[in-house]
Amino acid sequence: MLNSPFIYLTLFMHHFHSLKTTKVSKETNDCVHIAFAIPPELRHEFTFKQGQYINVRFLMGEEDLRRSYSIVNAPSEGNGDLEILVKHLDNGKVSTYLNQVLKLGDFVEVMAPSGHFYTHYHPSNEKNYIGLAAGSGISPVLSNLKEALYQEPKSNGYLIFSNKSFAEIIFKKEIDALVAQFEGKLKVFYLVSREKHFEDELFEGRISAEKLDLIFEKFPEIPVQDSTYFICGPSEMIKGIGDYLKKDKKVPSLQVMYEYYSAPDDGESSEMSDEFKAIPNLESMVTLIIDDDEYSFHLNSKKRSILDQALNDKLPVPFACKGGVCCTCKAQVMEGEVFMEKNFALTEDEVARGFVLTCQCHPTTNVVMLNYDV
Template sequence: MHHFHQLKTTKVSKETNDCVNIAFEIPEHLRNLFKYKQGQYINVRRIVDGEDLRRSYSIVNAPSEGNQEIEILVKNMEEGRVSSFLNHEVQIGDHLEILEPMGHFYTHHHPSNQKTYVGLAAGSGISPVLSNLKEALYQEPESRAYLFFSNKSFESIIFRKEIDALAEQFGGRLKVIYLLSREKHYEDELFEGRISAEKLDRLFERFPEIPVQETTFFICGPSEMIKDISEYLKKDRKVPSLQVMYEYYSAPDDDENAEKSDEFKAIPNLESMVTLIIDDDEYSFHLNSKKNSILDQALAEKLPVPFACKGGVCCTCKAQVMEGEVFMEKNFALTEDEVAKGFVLTCQCHPTTNVVMLNYDV
């Protein structure tokens, strides 16, 4: 199971009005544990008045840029108790509690590949997309990349200097197209507005050299944008699913009071004995299938279970079913392969048999 580590900040720099870029030093003895893949994320923990607050932030840098530091971008959220602390209070030299890198938002590279990659990002969704495009360009000298990146205004374009410098560094292999949703900056109205299926259709017309069906897409932004674009690519443009990769930064229907699904309503109402294996120790508790999720009940029992988003997005609470069966309400994080192997997101799970055993140590 993953554990939190104290990491020292080596950079805290205001990227735009409402975003800060923070780098953490990875000490020699943690380099193996913190070996990351492009597009992965870390969890930051902050305890406020005894409450354990955790947030996931994507890594901005790419493995080819070295393993001595990890950089994240934090957007200041209104009333965000972690994001506002990171934006306004953290200073260089502070130590923060960080969990090892996780996530599946990446593909594998080979130096002989001659591929096309397209990044589609909105606002702070740039972090994992940029990390992926950089790694592709470093690892595959014959591949090329396009970045379609939407922001509110020219001044609020996140990492503009770095992105422009990369476009220069990689010569014609990286083409960057900025779209502005709240400002007219370019002559061409194609570069106004948000990224949508309709906009993408027109962008593909403008860049006919992009072989859409053979391209690998990295998408990160608001959930409506992800849904709209990924469905368009898969259904209308017939891009194979494995080439359409996306990362949510919040659950699509992130409403705690949302009505439960018909599938959830249909699960049996039963009492279950749930056993969790955490760091080689076993913990058991009773849980009614219609009440708390397994993670929430474990937290109520004060068990040392890993979690972050509690919305089925980040995958931090992943465990494997060893005995019995569970119902998973949402899953925006596990791959089909993982689900087939019995992995579940415990923040979304309810027992559906009288005995359930889950292992967090796998």
């Protein structure tokens, strides 16, 4: 008997629901903007924070394909629909389907929002927020900036946004409308990497430490140290900018938040790291707690990941990217130890509390127990 809404939510948070599309429109040549209606009975489960993401699932032939997409809209705007942006990737089965086949009124399997790429806003705050986004990395950054503007009338937002060309600037109309709506509160710098910028060549190229340095020098009114940053783009951009802000500009780490692009749309790299090669070769009994049920299997530490073995055994484990990016496969170690190959999603605090990404984990003790329900 489920008598607590919290327990109910915890048990079913990994389940997919069929949501109807209320918008399917081309945003740029290779991006589609999709909105889903949330029926009243799912409103609670699909309550989201700015900057979170959803997982979608498609069963294509024998394949169970899952992808993560950041939410574009802010909780304080709109009609409660949930909006995402999907960039078409070459050979990306799901992104191709969503860009080329999906129609208004179609249903898509969607999991409840998750992720922690956000900060908490309060109307009395007088803060500064700087968004740094490349291409489709705009989604969670824009969601955060919009929520800040709606929630905090005394705060300011800045957006430095790079795209290949002016024609490919995602959500340009909406961003320009926000600049007008929140007059003096939002300043936007558009960068283009593959064409001339008609105003200033400073805005030609990609976002990098060097580029930011020049922009900050030219616009000293940008409060570089006294801002919270939302960064989303490719890993090399995030790393370069993160180091620059924290080391060179002395921005406190807690003020620098970042979200990686989703893992590659299809497939993944299987390069083995030296650390993985060094783990002990042993047989382990792995137990998983999923939706209050326990499942056990044997796994050699050098073979596939815990998630891959669970999927092979057809267990109902949650997953999406399988690349250590989305966090959907998160579980907490209750017993034993595991080696985690990659982690682009968990915070240091979560790792310290024993959370792991099971798509990246191999057992390193003879007995391991992981709990997905926490």
